[in-house]
Amino acid sequence: xxxxxxxxxxxxxxxxxxxxxxxxxxxxxxxxxETGIKIMGEDTQERLFSTVSNPFAALCVxxxxxxxxxxxxxxxxxxxxxxxxxxxxxxxxxxMVMGANIGTTVTNTLVSLGHIRQSNEFxxxxxxxxxHDFFNVCAVALLLPLxxxxxxxxxPAEWLxxxxxxxxxxxxxxxxxxxxxxxxxxxxxxxxxxxxNPNLRGVGMVLTGLVIVLVALxxxxxxxxxxVADRVERSVNALLGRGGGALALLLGVVITIAVQSSSITxxxxxxxxxxxxVTLRNAYPVTLGANxxxxxxxxxxxxxxxxxxxxxxxxxxxxxxxxxILLLYVVPVARSVPLIGAERLADVAVERRxxxxxxxxxxxxxxxxxGVVLLG
Amino acid sequence: xVLEFFRRNSGEGDFGHIVSRAVTMLGDAxxxxxxxxxVLLSNADPGNVAQDIRDTDQRINQAEQELRSELIxxxxxxxxxxxxxxxxxxxxxxxxxxxxxxxKNILELAEGxxxxxxxxxxxxxxxxxxxxxxxxxEAGTLLSAADVDDEAVADYAARVNAVIDDLHDKMNGYMTxxxxxxxxxxxxxxxxxxxxxxxxxxxxxxxxxxxLPHVDYLEGGTVDTDD
Numbered sequence: 001x002x003x004x005x006x007x008x009x010x011x012x013x014x015x016x017x018x019x020x021x022x023x024x025x026x027x028x029x030x031x032x033x034e035t036g037i038k039i040m041g042e043d044t045q046e047r048l049f050s051t052v053s054n055p056f057a058a059l060c061v062x063x064x065x066x067x068x069x070x071x072x073x074x075x076x077x078x079x080x081x082x083x084x085x086x087x088x089x090x091x092x093x094x095x096m097v098m099g100a101n102i103g104t105t106v107t108n109t110l111v112s113l114g115h116i117r118q119s120n121e122f123x124x125x126x127x128x129x130x131x132h133d134f135f136n137v138c139a140v141a142l143l144l145p146l147x148x149x150x151x152x153x154x155x156p157a158e159w160l161x162x163x164x165x166x167x168x169x170x171x172x173x174x175x176x177x178x179x180x181x182x183x184x185x186x187x188x189x190x191x192x193x194x195x196x197n198p199n200l201r202g203v204g205m206v207l208t209g210l211v212i213v214l215v216a217l218x219x220x221x222x223x224x225x226x227x228v229a230d231r232v233e234r235s236v237n238a239l240l241g242r243g244g245g246a247l248a249l250l251l252g253v254v255i256t257i258a259v260q261s262s263s264i265t266x267x268x269x270x271x272x273x274x275x276x277x278v279t280l281r282n283a284y285p286v287t288l289g290a291n292x293x294x295x296x297x298x299x300x301x302x303x304x305x306x307x308x309x310x311x312x313x314x315x316x317x318x319x320x321x322x323x324x325i326l327l328l329y330v331v332p333v334a335r336s337v338p339l340i341g342a343e344r345l346a347d348v349a350v351e352r353r354x355x356x357x358x359x360x361x362x363x364x365x366x367x368x369x370x371g372v373v374l375l376g
Numbered sequence: 377x378v379l380e381f382f383r384r385n386s387g388e389g390d391f392g393h394i395v396s397r398a399v400t401m402l403g404d405a406x407x408x409x410x411x412x413x414x415v416l417l418s419n420a421d422p423g424n425v426a427q428d429i430r431d432t433d434q435r436i437n438q439a440e441q442e443l444r445s446e447l448i449x450x451x452x453x454x455x456x457x458x459x460x461x462x463x464x465x466x467x468x469x470x471x472x473x474x475x476x477x478x479x480k481n482i483l484e485l486a487e488g489x490x491x492x493x494x495x496x497x498x499x500x501x502x503x504x505x506x507x508x509x510x511x512x513x514e515a516g517t518l519l520s521a522a523d524v525d526d527e528a529v530a531d532y533a534a535r536v537n538a539v540i541d542d543l544h545d546k547m548n549g550y551m552t553x554x555x556x557x558x559x560x561x562x563x564x565x566x567x568x569x570x571x572x573x574x575x576x577x578x579x580x581x582x583x584x585x586x587x588l589p590h591v592d593y594l595e596g597g598t599v600d601t602d603d
Contacts, residue, residue, distance in 0.1 A: 229453055230390075231380075231381045231382070231383075233453045233454065234383065235380040235381040237446050240442075240445050240446070269452075271451070272449060272452050
């Protein structure tokens with residue numbers, strides 16, 4: 001209890017140092033994940049990932065995985081780790097990343113359900129939450145077919161990654177990979193001493209990596225939130241005075257990079273929208289900025305990977321969101337589509353509140369689950 | 377607003393900015409109150425100050441709305457740990473806003489044609505109005521103190537409450553007076569407004585020390601201060 005209190009009262013520099021340490025632990029987790037998959041035989045890898053060879057099933061896996069861990073930062077980091085291991089190709093990973101974008105919106109939609117007893121408050125809060133869902137679904141509906149046909153998301157990412165660390169198929173000597181090599185080696189030796197079967201050893205490493213990634217990210221987010229809470233409060237207050245637009249979008253990027261979680265950024269907005277302090281139109285660009293800001297974690301994870309493809313997927317997450325904003329926010333006609341959709345859905349949800357709960361269950365669990373079962 | 381994120385922390389603490397704006401609002405409320413009582417107790421034309429009082433009231437209302445939003449942002453970002461302070465500030469801001477309204481009410485007496493400069497007790501009325509005016513400055517000082525001085529607050533509350541009792545007695549005296557209605561009714565109304573302004577001032581200061589449920593109530597929650 002005292003230790004927990006002491007952690008809660010860390011000074012700014014001490015907390016910053018803790019965050020740096022946690023980022024290192026997070027990178028160890030990503031690298032362990034990659035190593036664990038590599039330890040498994042090729043047959044096992046193929047069996048594990050054959051489900052996602054259908055892009056729509058991969059999309060649904062991305063949604064479900066993200067809903068499960070309530071963080072697209074975590075799920076995309078895991079996807080980056082899988083791509084780094086070679087078990088998952090860029091073509092399969094990109095739809096999963098798009099699914100992660102949709103899945104992450106479940107958190108603020110759940111937060112908005114907290115306002116369900118007050119009609120007007122709920123209407124505003126639910127609309128502010130689901131505008132994020134509508135944008136992400138529209139972006140996927142538009143960009144997934146274009147990606148499958150022309151590679152509009154992965155090709156720019158591939159080009160960028162090739163310019164930065166080399167072309168696909170080559171080995172990238174990441175300095176970060178070298179820094180985390182030692183602790184990953186210890187984990188590998190530990191599992192080697194406990195289990196002889198390479199598949200089980202691989203599973204053990206993967207599970208260890210997953211736990212490390214999730215726990216480290218949760219603590220990074222918690223500590224970063226404490227570190228920057230005053231700054232977030234100040235900048236949101238400035239948003240109230242000056243409205244939405246490009247600056248609000250940029251603010252969403254900055255806050256999300258700082259707290260390493262789009263869910264935190266978007267969830268802060270929900271009570272504000274519910275209370276009528278922020279309008280739907282002003283909240284909307286902040287959530288779009290959060291979409292872009294959250295891609296920083298996968299980029300960070302790609303630093304611990306040994307294949308350029310990992311960075312390609314991380315960059316594809318960024319290009320997907322940036323292209324989505326260019327098509328759906330910058331173009332004035334398209335901008336109002338998610339807003340109108342969210343307002344209509346909120347009206348329906350206020351009329352029949354059970355539908356709001358059903359919407360969350362259907363959109364984030366049942367449909368993706370059916371997608372995996374039927375298409376995978 | 378993005379640059380705001382990168383600006384260094386001011387070191388004012390969580391509510392330093394709210395307190396400093398609340399003190400400014402209190403200064404504005406005093407300005408309106410002084411102008412309104414000056415017009416009512418003299419032969420000055422209310423038209424000379426009406427716009428100033430209404431603009432000041434508008435400024436107070438605007439500040440109250442902005443600060444309320446900021447308090448909601450505070451809870452959204454930092455959670456419910458400060459909820460007591462947030463509700464206390466909401467109450468405090470509302471009280472300052474009410475004083476602005478009460479100054480407007482006093483102005484409306486003058487705009488309705490009431491003049492008290494000829495009243496036999498004008499010096500007493502001026503003295504009472506002046507006493508309340510000085511309480512504004514004290515309230516501002518107590519509110520902006522880095523550390524709440526419980527004794528100073530208790531002393532302030534005791535003095536203002538004594539004045540409130542006196543204002544209450546005077547109001548009742550005018551209500552039951554045998555003097556003509558046109559002389560005593562405006563005085564009774566004025567004393568009711570003065571009593572409310574004083575009660576709001578003591579309420580503003582007490583929000584900084586009293587548990588929230590007790591603010592505006594005296595003697596263990598049995599007596600309503602009726603502000």
